[in-house]
Amino acid sequence: MESDAHRAGLLSCASWRTSSYSTGLQNCVEVNTSASEYVGVRDSKLGADSPVLVLDRSGMRALLFRVKSGQCDRLAT
Template sequence: MIINKENVVFNDVTGWRKSSYTAGANCVEINESTPGYVGVRDSKLGEDSPILVFGVDEMRAFLRGVKNDMVGSTPA
């Protein structure tokens, strides 16, 4: 599925939250205030950070891969 993410807007500035695994200032924030999408930004830059936009299914697949230690590994 291809999603046009160019026009996705995250207007809810209070919708940004840091990961519960945050250690110090080096972390990301996510925003789920726009139905069907998840925004990801660098917490150090705050509102000046570029926003990466993912579909909800893409984010779920990514998190599943992280939890299963599959991100960054090379298939055998």
């Protein structure tokens, strides 16, 4: 039950940040790492109206690995 509360808190929290690499770009994401067990990811263009992808920390590491290694490049085409 505690993890559900952490997830809910993540969705309503104001601790969203955009990467410094995103300056001036239109296709950016924001992340929220304020919950100890989870990371929230949302579309920066939509802000608070964006759907939020909530991943546990290991899931976020796996996603970042796949993105950095180019395994997700085909999804953008």
